[in-house]
Amino acid sequence: MAELTAVVGIGQTKYEAKRLDLSMPGLVRDAAEKALVDADCSWADIDAVILGKAPDLFEGVMMPELFLNEALGGAYKPMLRVHTAGSVGGSTAIVAASMVQSGVHDRVLCVAFEKQSESNAIWALTISAPFSLATVAGAGGYFAPLVRGYIRRSGAPEDTGIRVAVKDRENALRNPLAHLRLEDISFDLVANSPMLWDPIRYLETCPSSDGACALVLENESLASKRSNKLAWIHATEMRSEPTMFSGRDQVMPQATLDNAKNLYKKAGITKPREEIDCAEIYVPFSWFEPMWMEGMLITEPNQGWKMTYEGATALDGDFPVNMSGGVLSSNPIGASGLIRFAEAARQVRGIAGEHQVDGARKALGHAYGGGSQYFSTWIVDSAKP
């Protein structure tokens, strides 16, 4: 039987376009220090450090974990770096959790970051393989044709994506850490923003952010001594599939469906929409909210857009999604998945401030990456399983 594991500390930097006040080590240390304060721990209390970030090609710094480990108090301790493209923040939390669940360590620090001001993600994601023509400009270039495919098959109204963007950007106004906080956000502002990768508009797209997020995870014997509200990990799940194969459903990949099924099975959830109180989902382009509502089996195939349309995913809806403002409002890529996992934990701990869902007890954290081919998810709960 695996050790029960809880999230006892959460730290986040302020997310901004350019954190010129912090170096890369400063950025990760800022988030880690805040997580230690929240967990009432010192560096000496940490048994191991798990670090995640997106491809090294972004900042052009090879193996940054080697020089960041010392900024994270990791000298002489076990240290691992995780990478699974955009889902890496989620996978980092899952690897850290498995260290505790397996009984290998009692208390683990996990940190994920990206410093996009020092990076060129569009360049790094525009793959120019030898002997072929490069046509896909950045992640938006890859996902826009899939969004078009989703609209065609679901018959979703064309303004569904705009509605998601308005909702997430309104939520961000309640989150002081969010990067993009547009006071004048409105349907028309999003609708009239330029088409970047048709059908994806500028304001339906995530920003480029600097930032880091950190969690402290503990086993049951340590966590049970605490008197404050914790987030207990009920289940974690990771899945992958190839980027391209004949007949691959790129809009609704098998890996997301398998991931959701197994996650709920492990967590003892049979009716996810009713049993889960809120979710932080990886939505880098607005249309991925309805797509992943289906991909996470929250609703039936081709019905995800109705949840957005009917306000179910709003902060006061029956299934709030992206209470923090989501990836659309803050996107330090490598950290983005961990921020989703952290927000799920904040919600069930009741410490999400202005974007708290009243009475949230069970929450879903979700991340995906690559060509919709890596999925990392967890279920956290204010009570032990």
Place this chain on the structure above:
Amino acid sequence: MSDRQMDGDKPSEHDEDVTLLRVPVSLDYDYSAGVSASRFLRGIEQGKLLGQRCPVDGRVYFPSRGSCPQHAVTFGDETVDLSDKGTIVTFSIVRVPSANIPLELPYIAVNVVLDGADTILMHVLDANPEDVHMGMRVQAVWKPREEWTTSTANILYFRAIDEPDADYDQYKEHI
């Protein structure tokens, strides 16, 4: 606050604080195509589009990398000649520049299934953005023969042909 380019190995001389320094690096890659990709590239050098068949489900891969990503089996030596006509299964009109794409904006990025193939090829369409749609029938426009090399860029772009649109059910599994 300033943002400047590094001059060789010397920090530039100035009075203000430097907060962000650009230090360009470059990489040259050596690339071994391998048996399968070499056959594919030698084919395209001659204007031939060669696919390969998965021994498990019989589906034709183009471009082929010599093995099936789904079934983890290698393809045999058999190749399948494909037409340079195909169907647009989905697309995007791109208005975002990227330093490594030498195309004028906006351009139309298309996912095409060539006739006889069971996988998508990512390429560009030469058309008015208002005219592009799913199911559109297209054909490759090739560079002049004397400019052909071992590259899919031998195809300049795709262009619409005068054929009725493909039925959605015929190509929907490729989206």
